[in-house]
Amino acid sequence: MLKMLARAPLGWAPGPQRLVPPTPCAARHCLRRQALRLRQSCLLAPCAAAALQRTEQAGGGDGGGSGTPKRPHSSGGDDNAPDPFNLGRTTVRAFADNFLRLGGGAWLLLQITKTWVDLSHLLARTAGLDQATAPLRDELKASSSQLRADIAASSTQLRADMAAYSTQLRADMAASSTQLRADMTVLGNKVERLQVVVVGVAVLGAWLGRKPGAGRGAK
Known part of the structure:
Protein backbone atom coordinates (compact mmCIF):
# COMPACT_ATOMS: atom_id res chain seq x y z
CA MET A 1 0.00 0.00 0.00
CA LEU A 2 2.82 2.38 0.84
CA LYS A 3 4.61 1.57 -2.40
CA MET A 4 1.41 2.17 -4.39
CA LEU A 5 0.92 5.55 -2.71
CA ALA A 6 4.57 6.40 -3.31
CA ARG A 7 4.24 5.72 -7.03
CA ALA A 8 0.90 7.58 -7.32
CA PRO A 9 0.82 11.34 -8.10
CA LEU A 10 -0.29 13.90 -5.56
CA GLY A 11 -4.04 14.28 -5.35
CA TRP A 12 -4.77 10.66 -6.20
CA ALA A 13 -6.59 8.36 -3.79
CA PRO A 14 -7.21 4.60 -4.15
CA GLY A 15 -10.69 3.80 -5.36
CA PRO A 16 -12.79 3.65 -8.49
CA GLN A 17 -12.50 7.43 -9.09
CA ARG A 18 -9.55 9.82 -9.31
CA LEU A 19 -9.53 13.23 -7.71
CA VAL A 20 -8.95 16.37 -9.70
CA PRO A 21 -5.38 17.71 -9.20
CA PRO A 22 -5.39 20.68 -6.78
CA THR A 23 -4.58 24.23 -7.74
CA PRO A 24 -0.95 25.39 -7.54
CA CYS A 25 -1.54 27.37 -4.33
CA ALA A 26 -3.32 24.50 -2.67
CA ALA A 27 -0.63 22.11 -3.82
CA ARG A 28 2.11 24.35 -2.44
CA HIS A 29 0.29 24.73 0.87
CA CYS A 30 -0.22 20.97 1.08
CA LEU A 31 3.43 20.28 0.28
CA ARG A 32 4.62 22.76 2.89
CA ARG A 33 2.34 21.23 5.49
CA GLN A 34 3.56 17.73 4.67
CA ALA A 35 7.16 18.86 4.77
CA LEU A 36 6.71 20.54 8.14
CA ARG A 37 5.11 17.40 9.55
CA LEU A 38 7.81 15.15 8.22
CA ARG A 39 10.58 17.45 9.41
CA GLN A 40 9.38 16.97 12.97
CA SER A 41 9.92 13.25 12.65
CA CYS A 42 13.27 11.95 13.89
CA LEU A 43 13.52 9.33 11.18
CA LEU A 44 12.66 11.49 8.14
CA ALA A 45 13.99 14.91 9.27
CA PRO A 46 16.91 15.09 6.76
CA CYS A 47 14.76 13.95 3.85
CA ALA A 48 11.89 16.33 4.70
CA ALA A 49 14.24 19.29 5.21
CA ALA A 50 15.89 18.70 1.84
CA ALA A 51 12.50 18.34 0.15
CA LEU A 52 11.24 21.56 1.78
CA GLN A 53 14.38 23.42 0.74
CA ARG A 54 14.00 22.25 -2.84
CA THR A 55 10.34 23.33 -2.83
CA GLU A 56 11.13 26.79 -1.45
CA GLN A 57 13.94 27.31 -3.93
CA ALA A 58 11.71 26.24 -6.82
CA GLY A 59 8.93 28.60 -5.62
CA GLY A 60 11.26 31.58 -5.09
CA GLY A 61 12.79 31.31 -8.56
CA ASP A 62 9.44 31.84 -10.29
CA GLY A 63 9.53 35.64 -9.94
CA GLY A 64 6.74 36.01 -7.35
CA GLY A 65 3.98 34.69 -9.63
CA SER A 66 2.09 31.64 -8.67
CA GLY A 67 5.19 30.45 -6.78
CA THR A 68 4.59 26.80 -7.64
CA PRO A 69 6.09 25.16 -10.70
CA LYS A 70 3.62 23.36 -12.85
CA ARG A 71 3.76 19.65 -13.45
CA PRO A 72 5.60 19.00 -16.72
CA HIS A 73 3.59 17.38 -19.48
CA SER A 74 4.69 15.41 -22.46
CA SER A 75 3.04 17.93 -24.80
CA GLY A 76 5.35 20.80 -23.92
CA GLY A 77 7.17 22.73 -21.20
CA ASP A 78 10.59 22.41 -19.68
CA ASP A 79 11.40 18.80 -18.76
CA ASN A 80 14.24 19.92 -16.47
CA ALA A 81 11.97 22.03 -14.24
CA PRO A 82 11.52 20.66 -10.69
CA ASP A 83 8.32 18.78 -10.07
CA PRO A 84 6.81 19.43 -6.60
CA PHE A 85 4.42 16.54 -7.06
CA ASN A 86 7.35 14.17 -6.61
CA LEU A 87 7.70 15.28 -2.99
CA GLY A 88 4.85 13.13 -1.81
CA ARG A 89 6.16 10.10 -3.62
CA THR A 90 9.71 10.75 -2.41
CA THR A 91 8.71 11.16 1.23
CA VAL A 92 6.37 8.17 1.21
CA ARG A 93 9.00 6.05 -0.52
CA ALA A 94 11.63 7.15 1.99
CA PHE A 95 9.25 6.42 4.84
CA ALA A 96 8.49 3.00 3.39
CA ASP A 97 12.19 2.24 2.89
CA ASN A 98 13.08 3.32 6.41
CA PHE A 99 10.11 1.42 7.79
CA LEU A 100 11.15 -1.72 5.92
CA ARG A 101 14.75 -1.29 7.05
CA LEU A 102 13.71 -0.79 10.65
CA GLY A 103 11.26 -3.67 10.39
CA GLY A 104 13.89 -5.95 8.89
CA GLY A 105 16.42 -4.97 11.53
CA ALA A 106 13.85 -5.47 14.30
CA TRP A 107 12.89 -8.86 12.86
CA LEU A 108 16.55 -9.89 12.61
CA LEU A 109 17.20 -8.71 16.16
CA LEU A 110 14.11 -10.62 17.31
CA GLN A 111 15.31 -13.77 15.59
CA ILE A 112 18.79 -13.41 17.10
CA THR A 113 17.28 -12.86 20.54
CA LYS A 114 14.97 -15.82 20.11
CA THR A 115 17.84 -18.03 18.97
CA TRP A 116 19.96 -16.89 21.93
CA VAL A 117 17.10 -17.59 24.35
CA ASP A 118 16.53 -21.04 22.84
CA LEU A 119 20.26 -21.76 23.05
CA SER A 120 20.30 -20.63 26.68
CA HIS A 121 17.34 -22.88 27.47
CA LEU A 122 19.06 -25.77 25.71
CA LEU A 123 22.28 -25.22 27.64
CA ALA A 124 20.31 -25.00 30.89
CA ARG A 125 18.48 -28.24 30.09
CA THR A 126 21.78 -29.92 29.18
CA ALA A 127 23.32 -28.80 32.46
CA GLY A 128 20.25 -30.02 34.35
CA LEU A 129 20.38 -33.35 32.53
CA ASP A 130 24.07 -33.67 33.31
CA GLN A 131 23.40 -33.02 36.98
CA ALA A 132 20.46 -35.45 36.98
CA THR A 133 22.46 -38.24 35.36
CA ALA A 134 25.56 -37.74 37.54
CA PRO A 135 24.37 -40.23 40.27
CA LEU A 136 23.49 -42.76 37.60
CA ARG A 137 26.94 -42.45 36.02
CA ASP A 138 28.59 -42.85 39.42
CA GLU A 139 26.47 -45.91 40.13
CA LEU A 140 27.33 -47.41 36.75
Whole structure:
Protein backbone atom coordinates (compact mmCIF):
# COMPACT_ATOMS: atom_id res chain seq x y z
CA MET A 1 0.00 0.00 0.00
CA LEU A 2 2.82 2.38 0.84
CA LYS A 3 4.61 1.57 -2.40
CA MET A 4 1.41 2.17 -4.39
CA LEU A 5 0.92 5.55 -2.71
CA ALA A 6 4.57 6.40 -3.31
CA ARG A 7 4.24 5.72 -7.03
CA ALA A 8 0.90 7.58 -7.32
CA PRO A 9 0.82 11.34 -8.10
CA LEU A 10 -0.29 13.90 -5.56
CA GLY A 11 -4.04 14.28 -5.35
CA TRP A 12 -4.77 10.66 -6.20
CA ALA A 13 -6.59 8.36 -3.79
CA PRO A 14 -7.21 4.60 -4.15
CA GLY A 15 -10.69 3.80 -5.36
CA PRO A 16 -12.79 3.65 -8.49
CA GLN A 17 -12.50 7.43 -9.09
CA ARG A 18 -9.55 9.82 -9.31
CA LEU A 19 -9.53 13.23 -7.71
CA VAL A 20 -8.95 16.37 -9.70
CA PRO A 21 -5.38 17.71 -9.20
CA PRO A 22 -5.39 20.68 -6.78
CA THR A 23 -4.58 24.23 -7.74
CA PRO A 24 -0.95 25.39 -7.54
CA CYS A 25 -1.54 27.37 -4.33
CA ALA A 26 -3.32 24.50 -2.67
CA ALA A 27 -0.63 22.11 -3.82
CA ARG A 28 2.11 24.35 -2.44
CA HIS A 29 0.29 24.73 0.87
CA CYS A 30 -0.22 20.97 1.08
CA LEU A 31 3.43 20.28 0.28
CA ARG A 32 4.62 22.76 2.89
CA ARG A 33 2.34 21.23 5.49
CA GLN A 34 3.56 17.73 4.67
CA ALA A 35 7.16 18.86 4.77
CA LEU A 36 6.71 20.54 8.14
CA ARG A 37 5.11 17.40 9.55
CA LEU A 38 7.81 15.15 8.22
CA ARG A 39 10.58 17.45 9.41
CA GLN A 40 9.38 16.97 12.97
CA SER A 41 9.92 13.25 12.65
CA CYS A 42 13.27 11.95 13.89
CA LEU A 43 13.52 9.33 11.18
CA LEU A 44 12.66 11.49 8.14
CA ALA A 45 13.99 14.91 9.27
CA PRO A 46 16.91 15.09 6.76
CA CYS A 47 14.76 13.95 3.85
CA ALA A 48 11.89 16.33 4.70
CA ALA A 49 14.24 19.29 5.21
CA ALA A 50 15.89 18.70 1.84
CA ALA A 51 12.50 18.34 0.15
CA LEU A 52 11.24 21.56 1.78
CA GLN A 53 14.38 23.42 0.74
CA ARG A 54 14.00 22.25 -2.84
CA THR A 55 10.34 23.33 -2.83
CA GLU A 56 11.13 26.79 -1.45
CA GLN A 57 13.94 27.31 -3.93
CA ALA A 58 11.71 26.24 -6.82
CA GLY A 59 8.93 28.60 -5.62
CA GLY A 60 11.26 31.58 -5.09
CA GLY A 61 12.79 31.31 -8.56
CA ASP A 62 9.44 31.84 -10.29
CA GLY A 63 9.53 35.64 -9.94
CA GLY A 64 6.74 36.01 -7.35
CA GLY A 65 3.98 34.69 -9.63
CA SER A 66 2.09 31.64 -8.67
CA GLY A 67 5.19 30.45 -6.78
CA THR A 68 4.59 26.80 -7.64
CA PRO A 69 6.09 25.16 -10.70
CA LYS A 70 3.62 23.36 -12.85
CA ARG A 71 3.76 19.65 -13.45
CA PRO A 72 5.60 19.00 -16.72
CA HIS A 73 3.59 17.38 -19.48
CA SER A 74 4.69 15.41 -22.46
CA SER A 75 3.04 17.93 -24.80
CA GLY A 76 5.35 20.80 -23.92
CA GLY A 77 7.17 22.73 -21.20
CA ASP A 78 10.59 22.41 -19.68
CA ASP A 79 11.40 18.80 -18.76
CA ASN A 80 14.24 19.92 -16.47
CA ALA A 81 11.97 22.03 -14.24
CA PRO A 82 11.52 20.66 -10.69
CA ASP A 83 8.32 18.78 -10.07
CA PRO A 84 6.81 19.43 -6.60
CA PHE A 85 4.42 16.54 -7.06
CA ASN A 86 7.35 14.17 -6.61
CA LEU A 87 7.70 15.28 -2.99
CA GLY A 88 4.85 13.13 -1.81
CA ARG A 89 6.16 10.10 -3.62
CA THR A 90 9.71 10.75 -2.41
CA THR A 91 8.71 11.16 1.23
CA VAL A 92 6.37 8.17 1.21
CA ARG A 93 9.00 6.05 -0.52
CA ALA A 94 11.63 7.15 1.99
CA PHE A 95 9.25 6.42 4.84
CA ALA A 96 8.49 3.00 3.39
CA ASP A 97 12.19 2.24 2.89
CA ASN A 98 13.08 3.32 6.41
CA PHE A 99 10.11 1.42 7.79
CA LEU A 100 11.15 -1.72 5.92
CA ARG A 101 14.75 -1.29 7.05
CA LEU A 102 13.71 -0.79 10.65
CA GLY A 103 11.26 -3.67 10.39
CA GLY A 104 13.89 -5.95 8.89
CA GLY A 105 16.42 -4.97 11.53
CA ALA A 106 13.85 -5.47 14.30
CA TRP A 107 12.89 -8.86 12.86
CA LEU A 108 16.55 -9.89 12.61
CA LEU A 109 17.20 -8.71 16.16
CA LEU A 110 14.11 -10.62 17.31
CA GLN A 111 15.31 -13.77 15.59
CA ILE A 112 18.79 -13.41 17.10
CA THR A 113 17.28 -12.86 20.54
CA LYS A 114 14.97 -15.82 20.11
CA THR A 115 17.84 -18.03 18.97
CA TRP A 116 19.96 -16.89 21.93
CA VAL A 117 17.10 -17.59 24.35
CA ASP A 118 16.53 -21.04 22.84
CA LEU A 119 20.26 -21.76 23.05
CA SER A 120 20.30 -20.63 26.68
CA HIS A 121 17.34 -22.88 27.47
CA LEU A 122 19.06 -25.77 25.71
CA LEU A 123 22.28 -25.22 27.64
CA ALA A 124 20.31 -25.00 30.89
CA ARG A 125 18.48 -28.24 30.09
CA THR A 126 21.78 -29.92 29.18
CA ALA A 127 23.32 -28.80 32.46
CA GLY A 128 20.25 -30.02 34.35
CA LEU A 129 20.38 -33.35 32.53
CA ASP A 130 24.07 -33.67 33.31
CA GLN A 131 23.40 -33.02 36.98
CA ALA A 132 20.46 -35.45 36.98
CA THR A 133 22.46 -38.24 35.36
CA ALA A 134 25.56 -37.74 37.54
CA PRO A 135 24.37 -40.23 40.27
CA LEU A 136 23.49 -42.76 37.60
CA ARG A 137 26.94 -42.45 36.02
CA ASP A 138 28.59 -42.85 39.42
CA GLU A 139 26.47 -45.91 40.13
CA LEU A 140 27.33 -47.41 36.75
CA LYS A 141 31.03 -46.79 37.35
CA ALA A 142 30.83 -48.42 40.79
CA SER A 143 28.84 -51.36 39.38
CA SER A 144 31.32 -51.88 36.54
CA SER A 145 34.25 -51.74 38.97
CA GLN A 146 32.53 -54.24 41.29
CA LEU A 147 31.71 -56.48 38.34
CA ARG A 148 35.31 -56.45 37.15
CA ALA A 149 36.51 -57.27 40.67
CA ASP A 150 33.99 -60.12 40.96
CA ILE A 151 35.02 -61.53 37.58
CA ALA A 152 38.70 -61.36 38.53
CA ALA A 153 38.02 -63.08 41.88
CA SER A 154 35.86 -65.73 40.22
CA SER A 155 38.50 -66.47 37.59
CA THR A 156 41.20 -66.72 40.26
CA GLN A 157 39.03 -69.04 42.36
CA LEU A 158 38.20 -71.11 39.28
CA ARG A 159 41.86 -71.50 38.38
CA ALA A 160 42.66 -72.53 41.95
CA ASP A 161 39.79 -75.04 41.98
CA MET A 162 40.88 -76.47 38.62
CA ALA A 163 44.49 -76.82 39.86
CA ALA A 164 43.34 -78.54 43.07
CA TYR A 165 40.99 -80.82 41.13
CA SER A 166 43.69 -81.82 38.65
CA THR A 167 46.11 -82.51 41.51
CA GLN A 168 43.50 -84.59 43.33
CA LEU A 169 42.65 -86.42 40.12
CA ARG A 170 46.29 -87.29 39.48
CA ALA A 171 46.66 -88.48 43.10
CA ASP A 172 43.50 -90.58 42.81
CA MET A 173 44.66 -92.08 39.53
CA ALA A 174 48.06 -92.90 41.02
CA ALA A 175 46.43 -94.50 44.08
CA SER A 176 44.01 -96.44 41.91
CA SER A 177 46.84 -97.65 39.72
CA THR A 178 48.82 -98.78 42.75
CA GLN A 179 45.77 -100.52 44.22
CA LEU A 180 45.05 -102.21 40.89
CA ARG A 181 48.61 -103.51 40.65
CA ALA A 182 48.38 -104.81 44.20
CA ASP A 183 45.08 -106.49 43.48
CA MET A 184 46.47 -108.04 40.30
CA THR A 185 49.46 -109.35 42.27
CA VAL A 186 47.18 -110.90 44.91
CA LEU A 187 44.98 -112.38 42.21
CA GLY A 188 48.03 -113.87 40.47
CA ASN A 189 49.15 -115.46 43.71
CA LYS A 190 45.68 -116.91 44.26
CA VAL A 191 45.63 -118.31 40.74
CA GLU A 192 49.00 -119.95 41.27
CA ARG A 193 47.81 -121.50 44.54
CA LEU A 194 44.63 -122.71 42.87
CA GLN A 195 46.68 -124.35 40.13
CA VAL A 196 48.78 -126.13 42.76
CA VAL A 197 45.64 -127.31 44.56
CA VAL A 198 44.09 -128.54 41.31
CA VAL A 199 47.23 -130.42 40.39
CA GLY A 200 47.40 -131.94 43.88
CA VAL A 201 43.78 -133.02 43.79
CA ALA A 202 44.28 -134.56 40.36
CA VAL A 203 47.32 -136.50 41.54
CA LEU A 204 45.53 -137.62 44.67
CA GLY A 205 42.48 -138.74 42.68
CA ALA A 206 44.64 -140.67 40.30
CA TRP A 207 46.44 -142.37 43.17
CA LEU A 208 43.25 -143.28 44.96
CA GLY A 209 41.62 -144.55 41.80
CA ARG A 210 44.16 -147.23 40.89
CA LYS A 211 43.27 -150.96 41.36
CA PRO A 212 44.70 -152.94 44.25
CA GLY A 213 47.39 -155.44 43.21
CA ALA A 214 47.72 -153.97 39.77
CA GLY A 215 51.20 -153.04 40.47
CA ARG A 216 52.16 -156.46 41.82
CA GLY A 217 50.64 -158.30 38.90
CA ALA A 218 52.50 -156.18 36.55
CA LYS A 219 55.72 -157.11 38.27
